[in-house]
Amino acid sequence: MSMTLSKRLSSAMIRADGPDNWFIPTDQLKQILSRASVKDEIIILFKEEPPEQLEQLIDRICGKHRNSRPDVCRKVFAVLLMIDQARSIKQFAAHNISDADIPLKPNEEDKSIITALRKRQESTDVWIELDGWSNTNYRNFLKYQWRVDAPFFSKDTIRQDHIPILEDQTILPWIPDDRLKDKNIQSGHSEVRAIRIHPGHHNFDNTYDTPY
Structure with a gap:
């Protein structure tokens, strides 16, 4: 028996980097x-x-x-x-x-x-x-x-110096990657973290920038 669309959408959710943050990647949503x-x-x-x-x-x-x-x-x-x-x-x-x-x-x-x-x-x-x-x-x-509604990050908008304004509830499509932990930088009272953007939510490439 095939899965209903509702169940397929729920199964497509992945955990974002953060507590209780789940999102459906845009490419998966369009496919379903x-x-x-x-x-x-x-x-x-x-x-x-x-x-x-x-x-x-x-x-x-x-x-x-x-x-x-x-x-x-x-x-x-x-x-x-x-x-x-x-x-x-x-x-x-x-x-x-x-x-x-x-x-x-x-x-x-x-x-x-x-x-x-x-x-x-x-x-x-x-x-x-x-x-x-x-x-x-x-x-x-x-x-x-x-x-x-996780945002999509485009190299074209970055080149135009356009910084999107995001609301507090926005779920950012950062996905966990243990390989990036060594790239975190602690300085004083702040921390700079390397992140990985879900591939369905950016159009960066290695010739322009890495997606994290």
């Missing part, structure tokens, strides 16, 4: 949530819907072409699968939520609306009220969204 596998899942979830509407939803998740548009929501769908709320993808798509909007923010203003997520825009906020979600679903979404 290929267009073919997403199509099979969407047909099962929404078998009552017309085929043309299902194709539109699949396009929204994966993009129409190999070089997918920036407003796909593959990461969002991955989180919904892992928290057993995959059918909510239609609600997220209706609010034009994409992977670029992760991390979504919790509702901290109206305590009467327990399960609502906020998409921050330039002029206003978009609120998504999630009917049928339990508090556990809600908390798990807020937690798991970080696990599919």
Whole structure:
């Protein structure tokens, strides 16, 4: 019996360097949530819907072409699968939520609306009220969204002196490597550590720089 997409995503998580830090490498996520596998899942979830509407939803998740548009929501769908709320993808798509909007923010203003997520825009906020979600679903979404959004480090942005601004909850794709312990430098009250970046989260090479 084949593994469900949810189990495959959970099995793809690897431990990052740090306490209780887990993430799904971007290359693994794209491989698991290929267009073919997403199509099979969407047909099962929404078998009552017309085929043309299902194709539109699949396009929204994966993009129409190999070089997918920036407003796909593959990461969002991955989180919904892992928290057993995959059918909510239609609600997220209706609010034009994409992977670029992760991390979504919790509702901290109206305590009467327990399960609502906020998409921050330039002029206003978009609120998504999630009917049928339990508090556990809600908390798990807020937690798991970080696990599919580990940053990618590009030599092109470094050459442009662009330093990404990362939030405190960001899970960095540093993977443990005992061979690097001898490269750590202790000086006064600080320590400089050598790290290894997961190969799916950088495009460095030996002619430009080593990935740690």
